Amino acid sequence: MSLKQWEDWIERNKVNLEHEADFEERFVREILTKIPEISPKNVTSQYLFKDQSNVNRYIDFFISDPSRGIKIAIELDGKSKIKNMDDWVNLFVRQNALVSNVDGLLLRFANVYWLHNDRLVIAEIRFSISKQEHDFKSQQLKEQARDENKDQEKKQLEVIEALSTKMTALEQELKNLTEQKEKNTTQEIQKQTENTRKGIETLTLKMDSIANVLNELSKKGERAVDHSSEEELKTARIIIEEIASKINAIEGGLNSFNHENSINSSEEKAQETKSRETMNSLLVKINGLEKELQDLNQKQFEQRPLNLEDKEKTSEALKIIVSKISHLEND
The missing domain is CATH 3.40.1350 (Trna Endonuclease; Chain: A, domain 1)
Structure with missing residues (x-):
């Protein structure tokens, strides 16, 4: 200056x-x-x-x-x-x-x-000025750091609040998905059980129809069945065995599905028990039909030759049973 x-x-x-x-x-x-x-x-x-x-x-x-x-x-x-x-x-x-x-x-x-002592006094005043400047600058830096920390804390708080909001939304979404899954699982069990029940009813009707045809054939076979019908009888027996195998597969699939999805309601348990009883009844019927075919195939027929009319009726009856059993397999 x-x-x-x-x-x-x-x-x-x-x-x-x-x-x-x-x-x-x-x-x-x-x-x-x-x-x-x-x-x-x-x-x-x-x-x-x-x-x-x-x-x-x-x-x-x-x-x-x-x-x-x-x-x-x-x-x-x-x-x-x-x-x-x-x-x-x-x-x-x-x-x-x-x-x-x-x-x-x-x-x-x-x-x-x-x-x-002018030099000492000058030095003391200069030192005091320097110290005040240093303290003032340090205070400024502290306040600046505090303000920056406040801004940083504010940003962190905003991030935490945003994450909290997102977590709440995800938690609700997970809850909704879980409830929807449980609902869908229950609906799927009901649908599967209903489909199984309908399938069993259809099989029961078809098996009753086969039993009637075999019964009719058995009556005719007591009097007239020749050896030319053996192949048709074997075919009918094989088809019945395949039907039994398919029913066993259906039963296995139903067991696996119920194990994975846990049938809980009393109504579902009752339906599952009924399905199993019907399935067992079907297997008994199939075993009976198979035995009946075997008996027909091994029956000792009269020695006298069949007339042409008997042969035609027997052949026609066998064609009917083979056709119906083949139709059942296709279904």
């Missing part, structure tokens, strides 16, 4: 710097002008403040730069200020008021001290 600016400042503050020994103006010239961290605009002479009794008080110099966090009050002391006990009391009241009401650092220098 140029001396010209300091000279201008001294001129503007001439009244405030008046002193019988000219200590205050000399302090500016010999101390403050040699501190490169400050300029005249940072210094106020006879800085006004109020004490606890709301009385106006003044400090010799106040160095201030809010942008750098610098606030230093400087008081020059000489023995001329202390003439009696009241001066001592007033001195401490004034100092306490300064400390309590002026936000900053208070430095007090005896005139006899700074006049003979």
